[in-house]
Amino acid sequence: MQSDYVFRHKHLLSMEDLSVQDISFILQTAESFKEISTRAIKKVPTLRGKTVINLFFEPSTRTRLSFEVAAKRLSADTFNISASTSSATKGETLVDTARNLEAMHPDIIILRHSSSGSPDLLTHHLQSSVVNAGDGTHEHPSQGLLDLMTVKEGKGGFAGLKIAIIGDIAHSRVAHSDIIGFTKMGAEVFVCGPATMIPPYLEQFGAKVCRSVQDAVADADVVMALRIQRERQLDPLIPSLREYASFFGVNEKLLNLAKPDALIMHPGPINRGVEIDPGVADGPRSVILDQVTNGVAIRMAILYLLMGGD
């Protein structure tokens, strides 16, 4: 790592905002933090006295918990606000909520929201750092970073890798962050899914859109299945889950086309038997649980770097 590199971001809003150097530095920092989670006393005083608020307008157990564990391992004080307890249901706007939180002087606000661009909106009204924990169908950068970390661990790097992402690309903020992140780091990303789930101009991120799932998976180093995001679709984009499973489900037969040592990934939670066969999800090549473990390390790195590191 170049000695003159400094992480200069106040917020983490998208993978798009991060340079190759930024991403390498976050991954490197996360690797050094990973060990903390294996200690008997899983806590360092790094962010003691800092206040981290998890502001979640969408239900999410795993991302919220991952951020909370990360913050606590760094000794920050954490507070969770979810939509049901917030004033959003009483008509308070996101900007009002932000202003009220600001009055309590938090250091970091982690926002999960169903509207794309909502973390960007928050930054216009807050002094604190804002972390995007998933905004609409835009991005989910911390998930993207943990996916990068997992692939780096499994494959040693990114250059020349073929990564296949299968499923609902249009409604997957994870897919957006992943496509941007992997291509930025030198891998090739092939995507495939029902055409109703492929957004226009995907090539602008460097993704290659395949018509057949076999083309996408052939000789792949990584195969990632995405969750069907029924809750984000206005109307059904596929005739049935059964048809989806038989044409786009990741199963052993399909994986025979991939490299023998291909990593199997899924951002979770899994619809077993739909996007991915249970046997594949739990099989020897699956790194789905490593993704979860790495999530904590990545989020520790993000919180640490946004607070100025050191």
Next chain:
Amino acid sequence: MLLQNGRVIDPSSGLDGQADILVVGGRVKAVGTVKERDLPPGCKTYDLGGLWVTPGLIDMHVHLREPGEEYKETIASGTMAAAAGGFTAVACMPNTSPINDSQGVTSLILARAVGASARVYPVGSISKGAKGEELAEFGEMKTAGVVALSDDGVPVVNSQLFKRALEYSGNYDLLLISHSEEIFLSRGGAMNDGSVSTRLGLRGIPSAAESIAVYRDIALAEYTGRPVHIAHVSTGEAVDLIRRAKSKGCRVTAETAPHYFTLTDQDVGNYNTNAKMNPPLRSEKDRLEMIRGLQDGTIDAIATDHAPHSRLEKDKEFDQAANGIIGLETSLPLSLELVRVGIIDPVRLIELMSVNPARILGVEGGTLKEGCIADITVIDPEKKFVFAAEGIRSKSRNSPFIDRELTGKAVMTILGGRITHSELA
């Protein structure tokens, strides 16, 4: 008053040259060379050398928000903005609260417009409550003073109802203005469907949502033999459909707004809600097609779709923010840009912004002929100014053009012989 030495541009009388205009009793008394001895006693004289003198500009598509949302705009503030932008008349869409679907609301609007800074021409709704279910009372509203009909804000989804509206409007000689949108395609969309919507993760509105609806409107206009006016055209495909329909003799007219020939979906940038409108800002290709339509006569009018919203509606998540921008005070400079770069000439500009809107709506104005009402706009085509938030006459500030330097401005607006706006010393 005597307007001296200006460049008088009046397409209705084929005039483009230096002339004086004498206004007496709110009407144009003489155009040409006015001699000193013909002036009435106490006549005020304005030397307008270097400036354009044109028929008062007419904006055939604005939202004045009164009654119901006076915190965004009132008839008084909206017409002040109109006057400042060089407009002497505006047609206001019926999507107020309550909807202008009856003579009572029409009468209220006209009562509030007495003494306003511009003529206000109410547009009544096509369907009761703009719900698209039953026809509104066209006859009653016409009697009360509406000049046209539209469910603007939403399309008339039911083609049968739209056909009946076209037929029935014939009894009262009222024009139908169509907000052409195929809502199953646009539903939930926050911006144009394209590379920017993919980048920002926003649900897209395909351009076909407009062209499909425009084609339906044209087909029904052709079938019924009734005229239809297509509001806020934003796509190249729609321009093409209108061009073809016109060449076949179909009675279709169309308007576009300055933002559609000035901006593209790239201007949404990072979730700028002041670039959110419906129809949405489109691609560069669409923008260029809009300009071609203005050039070759396919598009008849420039209207603003002036849509005031307070910060409450705009300082929000992009997908939840309100659609629309204000436009009355920027329309002329943005349109003058087309003249400056040589796309259209000044005569065509005045056709688009005054003559044609008057003709399409069937209202007075759009001319400086002797004996006509003295609605006049004086334009300084070279005046540079920064469109600053503080100076805006509208009650709302939702414009993507704030802080832009613009060139060309109305420096005097005259409504029936009364000065409603002046920047002359």
